[in-house]
Amino acid sequence: MTKKITIAIDAMGGENAPKKNIEGINIFLKRNSKKNDFLILIFGDETILKEELIKNNIPLEKIKIVHTNSVVSDEETPLTAVKNSKNTSMWNSVRSQLDGAADISLSAGNTGVLLVISRMILKTMKDVSKPALAGLWPSKKGMSVVLDLGANIECDEKNLIDFTEMGSALYKSIFPEQKPIVSLLNIGSEEIKGTEVLKKTYSQLKKLDQKNNFIFNGYIEGDKLMDGESNVIITDGFTGNVALKTAEGTAKYITDSLKESLSENIITKASVILSYFSLKKFKSKLDPRKYNGAIFLGLNGPVVKSHGGTDALGFYYSIDLCYRIIKGGLMDQIKSNLSHLNDQS
Amino acid sequence: MTKKITIAIDAMGGENAPKKNIEGINIFLKRNSKKNDFLILIFGDETILKEELIKNNIPLEKIKIVHTNSVVSDEETPLTAVKNSKNTSMWNSVRSQLDGAADISLSAGNTGVLLVISRMILKTMKDVSKPALAGLWPSKKGMSVVLDLGANIECDEKNLIDFTEMGSALYKSIFPEQKPIVSLLNIGSEEIKGTEVLKKTYSQLKKLDQKNNFIFNGYIEGDKLMDGESNVIITDGFTGNVALKTAEGTAKYITDSLKESLSENIITKASVILSYFSLKKFKSKLDPRKYNGAIFLGLNGPVVKSHGGTDALGFYYSIDLCYRIIKGGLMDQIKSNLSHLNDQS
Numbered sequence: 001m002t003k004k005i006t007i008a009i010d011a012m013g014g015e016n017a018p019k020k021n022i023e024g025i026n027i028f029l030k031r032n033s034k035k036n037d038f039l040i041l042i043f044g045d046e047t048i049l050k051e052e053l054i055k056n057n058i059p060l061e062k063i064k065i066v067h068t069n070s071v072v073s074d075e076e077t078p079l080t081a082v083k084n085s086k087n088t089s090m091w092n093s094v095r096s097q098l099d100g101a102a103d104i105s106l107s108a109g110n111t112g113v114l115l116v117i118s119r120m121i122l123k124t125m126k127d128v129s130k131p132a133l134a135g136l137w138p139s140k141k142g143m144s145v146v147l148d149l150g151a152n153i154e155c156d157e158k159n160l161i162d163f164t165e166m167g168s169a170l171y172k173s174i175f176p177e178q179k180p181i182v183s184l185l186n187i188g189s190e191e192i193k194g195t196e197v198l199k200k201t202y203s204q205l206k207k208l209d210q211k212n213n214f215i216f217n218g219y220i221e222g223d224k225l226m227d228g229e230s231n232v233i234i235t236d237g238f239t240g241n242v243a244l245k246t247a248e249g250t251a252k253y254i255t256d257s258l259k260e261s262l263s264e265n266i267i268t269k270a271s272v273i274l275s276y277f278s279l280k281k282f283k284s285k286l287d288p289r290k291y292n293g294a295i296f297l298g299l300n301g302p303v304v305k306s307h308g309g310t311d312a313l314g315f316y317y318s319i320d321l322c323y324r325i326i327k328g329g330l331m332d333q334i335k336s337n338l339s340h341l342n343d344q345s
Numbered sequence: 346m347t348k349k350i351t352i353a354i355d356a357m358g359g360e361n362a363p364k365k366n367i368e369g370i371n372i373f374l375k376r377n378s379k380k381n382d383f384l385i386l387i388f389g390d391e392t393i394l395k396e397e398l399i400k401n402n403i404p405l406e407k408i409k410i411v412h413t414n415s416v417v418s419d420e421e422t423p424l425t426a427v428k429n430s431k432n433t434s435m436w437n438s439v440r441s442q443l444d445g446a447a448d449i450s451l452s453a454g455n456t457g458v459l460l461v462i463s464r465m466i467l468k469t470m471k472d473v474s475k476p477a478l479a480g481l482w483p484s485k486k487g488m489s490v491v492l493d494l495g496a497n498i499e500c501d502e503k504n505l506i507d508f509t510e511m512g513s514a515l516y517k518s519i520f521p522e523q524k525p526i527v528s529l530l531n532i533g534s535e536e537i538k539g540t541e542v543l544k545k546t547y548s549q550l551k552k553l554d555q556k557n558n559f560i561f562n563g564y565i566e567g568d569k570l571m572d573g574e575s576n577v578i579i580t581d582g583f584t585g586n587v588a589l590k591t592a593e594g595t596a597k598y599i600t601d602s603l604k605e606s607l608s609e610n611i612i613t614k615a616s617v618i619l620s621y622f623s624l625k626k627f628k629s630k631l632d633p634r635k636y637n638g639a640i641f642l643g644l645n646g647p648v649v650k651s652h653g654g655t656d657a658l659g660f661y662y663s664i665d666l667c668y669r670i671i672k673g674g675l676m677d678q679i680k681s682n683l684s685h686l687n688d689q690s
Contacts, residue, residue, distance in 0.1 A: 262627075
């Protein structure tokens with residue numbers, strides 16, 4: 001019997017926890033009822049969690065509750081977290097990776113605290129200069145991986161190269177059939193554009209392209225992020241965070257404007273009924289819950305951050321992401337990719 | 346008689362020039378037929394321009410053709426421009442500001458070339474550390490000004506402070522009744538977030554807030570750019586360019602997806618007829634042509650860059666922007682704002 005994929009879930013983090021977390025687990029269990037290759041560890045208050053499990057009629061054979069007394073408070077900051085977060089549900093779920101009890105952990109709690117304690121508990125991998133936060137980005141052809149989304153506000157070329165190898169490994173673990181096409185986010189597509197760090201990264205990626213981990217596609221501009229021509233998009237954490245939030249804000253502005261226009265009067269409301277299925281498909285394609293889950297890469301074990309405000313379905317998507325990442329052998333992929341970097345010297 | 350607002354237009358720059366440029370001028374003349382406070386100088390090949398003017402039945406009393414033999418070629422780069430662009434329609438329209446013949450110039454030609462030759466001809470204003478490219482950004486409450494959009498890929502706090510004073514002056518020249526609310530683009534809203542440059546800029550802007558040129562509203566994140574709570578958003582040219590293009594790409598992705606969904610079958614097509622007017626209003630609200638025109642600030646005279654690919658209506662909007670900026674006294678506003686900076690020392 002091969003080892004089961006074990007996912008440690010902080011059941012107490014995020015809005016409406018643990019209700020939405022347990023409901024998300026329930027969706028995952030239902031959609032994967034025929035699979036026997038996984039186990040879910042649920043961290044939180046045993047009494048409350050048991051109640052939620054019973055309420056949802058959740059069968060218990062693929063889950064295990066690990067009782068924890070406390071929860072990371074909303075007021076906690078990255079600065080105070082290490083002192084105050086020990087033995088919380090978040091802390092213990094991450095720590096379970098340390099002794100091999102889990103392969104990956106997931107939380108919808110405070111992002112800053114999760115990054116700090118993950119780094120502290122799991123430590124940065126050998127050969128990785130800085131860990132990075134990677135996200136899934138919708139595109140015309142499916143989805144891409146973008147990193148860093150905010151773990152490092154300033155990056156040098158060594159960091160960006162590491163991000164490329166880790167991001168490519170992540171993409172391969174999710175889409176095993178494809179060799180990732182990598183682009184570097186810049187403000188022009190010509191080779192001479194951009195900062196010194198970007199130019200140095202560009203010339204190194206051109207060489208690394210031949211190592212066969214990825215195909216380097218040069219620079220990409222912000223307006224091409226969603227074209228789907230690139231699978232892995234590399235940037236520093238400041239730019240990545242601004243790009244991500246600007247895209248979210250723009251999407252919200254447009255869909256709000258559309259909703260407003262379509263609910264203006266009785267005729268437009270009637271038109272919505274006619275186009276119900278198409279609009280539903282449109283909405284589904286853009287549904288941010290499908291892309292829920294940022295992956296913290298470069299530690300001795302992957303940690304996934306779910307959006308705090310997502311619902312049960314969104315939380316389900318990040319559990320599914322955890323499952324796929326581990327099934328796709330993320331950690332081995334990262335190690336293999338990074339070893340190519342060392343060959344180089 | 347007060348001096349007329351004089352706008353120098355490069356009629357030969359951009360796609361479909363000079364046709365769309367002349368048609369854009371025609372729209373402007375029609376919409377402002379009762380005004381007598383402006384004059385338009387049109388730079389380009391006299392024979393071709395005359396033909397276009399006749400074709401459009403354009404009355405000649407408010408325009409003047411200034412003949413130029415050559416045009417900036419599409420292949421020109423910022424590096425070769427100074428050598429090869431002399432006496433082109435772009436060059437001469439910018440130069441006309443130097444001898445006082447025009448108050449502002451407008452081109453839809455090559456952006457890089459326009460920035461280089463504008464800087465060369467008009468020179469940077471005394472007390473300005475770096476000129477910047479400002480753009481109009483749609484928001485829930487109308488429009489905001491964002492800068493820098495790509496003129497400077499690396500900026501220090503002195504640059505960002507200058508951008509703030511210039512951007513506030515621009516906003517006041519377009520919307521004279523409002524005192525601009527300024528925010529600094531960052532990846533978090535807490536005071537301790539961001540790079541050292543941002544933190545220094547933050548603390549200086551807090552002090553400058555009392556000088557009465559603007560209200561400083563702290564940091565803003567990418568997802569709040571379109572909320573309309575801030576009128577002037579300050580960032581370095583790299584981040585600003587990525588944010589702008591990411592917003593454009595996201596908007597295109599969403600509207601393309603919507604179009605696709607709504608043209609799926611006969612029923613959805615019928616529904617579009619019912620919601621025709623609402624969708625039209627939706628489209629009009631998001632129409633990028635309304636925000637066409639980036640303003641190059643910090644030189645001894647303002648230069649406006651129209652999108653190269655826009656049509657006659659888009660070009661009209663940037664002529665209108667030129668008119669409003671000069672009527673609002675942009676250059677005096679900038680000088681007055683910058684003088685406050687000097688008071689400080």
